[in-house]
Amino acid sequence: MRTMQRLAVFATCAFATLGQPACGLDWPVSSRIITGTFGEDRGDHFHNGIDIGGGSQDVHPVLPGELVFRFDDASDYSSLPRGVGSFVVSPFLNRSTKTWYQMASFDHFGTEARFSFFASCWQHTDNKLNAVVRNSTVLIDLFIIIRLNIAYFNPPLAPPGRGIIFNFLLSPYIDLVPPWIKCKIYT
Amino acid sequence: MRPAEGTSTVAASVRKKRPARVLFAALLFIVFYFILFPYPLGREFVVRPKWAIPVPTSAGPTRQIDKLPAATAPNNPRDTTVPFQLGDLFGYVQGDGTVLYSGMAQYRIALSATGFVSYTRLGTDWILQDMSGRPVTSFSGSGYPFLGPEGNRIFNVKSDLSGIIELDRNGGALWERDFPTMMTAASLQGDLLLVGLLNGSMLLLDRKGSPIFEYSPKGSRIPVIVGDAVAPDGSLLAAVSGIGPQYLTVLRRQNAMTPRNATAPGFAVIAILGLPSEYRREVRISFSPDSRCLVLEGAAGPGLFDPSRGVLRWVSLHGTLAGTAWPGNGRFAALACRDSGHAQLAIEPASGVVVYREEFPARELSLATIEGQLLLGWDGQLLRIDVEAM
Numbered sequence: 001m002r003t004m005q006r007l008a009v010f011a012t013c014a015f016a017t018l019g020q021p022a023c024g025l026d027w028p029v030s031s032r033i034i035t036g037t038f039g040e041d042r043g044d045h046f047h048n049g050i051d052i053g054g055g056s057q058d059v060h061p062v063l064p065g066e067l068v069f070r071f072d073d074a075s076d077y078s079s080l081p082r083g084v085g086s087f088v089v090s091p092f093l094n095r096s097t098k099t100w101y102q103m104a105s106f107d108h109f110g111t112e113a114r115f116s117f118f119a120s121c122w123q124h125t126d127n128k129l130n131a132v133v134r135n136s137t138v139l140i141d142l143f144i145i146i147r148l149n150i151a152y153f154n155p156p157l158a159p160p161g162r163g164i165i166f167n168f169l170l171s172p173y174i175d176l177v178p179p180w181i182k183c184k185i186y187t
Numbered sequence: 188m189r190p191a192e193g194t195s196t197v198a199a200s201v202r203k204k205r206p207a208r209v210l211f212a213a214l215l216f217i218v219f220y221f222i223l224f225p226y227p228l229g230r231e232f233v234v235r236p237k238w239a240i241p242v243p244t245s246a247g248p249t250r251q252i253d254k255l256p257a258a259t260a261p262n263n264p265r266d267t268t269v270p271f272q273l274g275d276l277f278g279y280v281q282g283d284g285t286v287l288y289s290g291m292a293q294y295r296i297a298l299s300a301t302g303f304v305s306y307t308r309l310g311t312d313w314i315l316q317d318m319s320g321r322p323v324t325s326f327s328g329s330g331y332p333f334l335g336p337e338g339n340r341i342f343n344v345k346s347d348l349s350g351i352i353e354l355d356r357n358g359g360a361l362w363e364r365d366f367p368t369m370m371t372a373a374s375l376q377g378d379l380l381l382v383g384l385l386n387g388s389m390l391l392l393d394r395k396g397s398p399i400f401e402y403s404p405k406g407s408r409i410p411v412i413v414g415d416a417v418a419p420d421g422s423l424l425a426a427v428s429g430i431g432p433q434y435l436t437v438l439r440r441q442n443a444m445t446p447r448n449a450t451a452p453g454f455a456v457i458a459i460l461g462l463p464s465e466y467r468r469e470v471r472i473s474f475s476p477d478s479r480c481l482v483l484e485g486a487a488g489p490g491l492f493d494p495s496r497g498v499l500r501w502v503s504l505h506g507t508l509a510g511t512a513w514p515g516n517g518r519f520a521a522l523a524c525r526d527s528g529h530a531q532l533a534i535e536p537a538s539g540v541v542v543y544r545e546e547f548p549a550r551e552l553s554l555a556t557i558e559g560q561l562l563l564g565w566d567g568q569l570l571r572i573d574v575e576a577m
Binding site: 077079081082 | 274306333344370371471551
């Protein structure tokens with residue numbers, strides 16, 4: 001059983017390495033604070049991505065994509081309840097992965113600023129996501145890798161803060177934020 | 188033989204008077220005809236403001252300023268009470284202007300006709316309160332609460348929009364369904380829940396959460412559902428989908444005799460219409476209460492689609508669609524758009540004859556239907572506007 005798990009980990013890592021640029025992806029923000037690690041316990045699920053905070057700064061796309069769907073937290077209409085703040089969704093072109101940029105903590109900004117942010121996403125960057133975000137939290141959700149992780153990894157095999165995605169897809173970064181590890185007994 | 192001079196004069200006089208008598212008789216005939224056989228002319232519709240009240244920011248019942256006659260007072264509060272929401276302010280108002288409850292949302296509000304849940308961004312424990320603000324039940328979840336329009340169904344939408352769980356009144360999970368991509372839109376009517384997904388497919392779920400119909404509109408460069416709606420009687424589905432170009436797709440239940448709770452209803456496409464818009468956000472789209480008309484947000488104003496004729500007509504209004512109501516006991520569509528502090532309100536039937544059109548400054552705007560008439564929420568006030576035939 002353990003051999004199978006290791007084999008699955010190896011296969012996943014190999015797949016991830018083949019599917020992404022050899023040099024890894026650039027960070028979407030220059031000033032980075034990891035506020036949520038991959039695989040951490042969220043009560044009823046394990047975190048499917050990495051939360052990156054870092055204050056007021058530009059957010060750049062890690063891969064070329066096109067903005068497909070956005071949600072403005074100031075919008076007075078949504079058929080679904082949403083609490084993650086403003087966000088945009090940009091599936092990568094010609095790739096099977098997807099990125100979900102989660103833009104949150106806009107509360108001290110007016111509606112106009114939020115709309116101009118979304119306009120800048122679309123109009124000024126040649127259909128590529130490149131937006132100015134203030135005090136934001138960015139969630140990178142590398143879809144296919146996450147699915148593989150969920151499918152093949154037992155949560156203890158995905159080290160919080162320095163998981164597989166962390167090591168393979170992003171350039172090295174020293175995470176100074178100590179992870180908070182919640183124990184869970186698996187039966 | 189030459190006629191006498193006097194005779195000639197009399198005959199000429201008779202000839203002159205006869206047309207006048209005939210004319211008079213004809214006039215009498217016409218008058219009596221209309222009296223005896225009256226023909227009802229078309230009725231003129233009048234937009235009449237009924238009452239206006241400021242929305243109290245604290246909880247508790249209040250009365251309107253101008254009372255109505257007792258005969259119009261509601262018998263059963265549930266019949267005439269509707270929810271309203273103006274920014275963070277929400278509550279319940281009755282047809283006579285009595286505000287049953289009003290309060291401020293903590294972060295967001297899940298509102299239904301019979302109860303609400305005011306929830307925080309990070310909270311996991313929720314309290315369902317009734318129209319008067321009394322706690323009904325409490326439950327937990329890591330997502331966000333979503334109530335059916337009648338308040339009889341409680342859902343927990345996962346925070347990453349990847350799945351939905353229906354809960355019972357005790358907070359237990361009745362069913363749970365995860366989706367391959369995030370949800371972008373949802374519409375709930377009775378037992379039917381229509382979910383639109385980021386991958387461009389829409390899924391119709393029954394009361395038990397089982398998918399009974401799935402459809403993916405084609406023809407767009409990027410498939411995505413940006414708005415969907417299920418008709419109140421369950422006979423029609425509609426979706427605004429795709430980017431480059433965007434389409435309106437309407438489907439009708441194939442067998443009208445199929446009961447709503449049939450295990451596998453079939454739907455056939457009755458209209459696929461290209462839209463000039465290219466929305467990359469959720470758009471408002473909904474059916475009228477009688478399921479005979481569909482309203483959708485458009486680039487140059489809202490559109491009214493008649494499913495029976497397959498005709499889409501655009502109403503020229505500026506700005507983003509802020510709300511829809513169905514006054515005149517459902518005979519008219521009230522549509523309001525808002526754009527940079529200004530709002531436009533239009534009331535007209537599906538045929539397109541303008542009954543009322545107004546432009547006014549508005550920071551907040553919401554529309555609802557109350558006792559078959561228009562409830563307008565406008566900058567901290569609630570106004571009831573009746574459309575009556577004179």
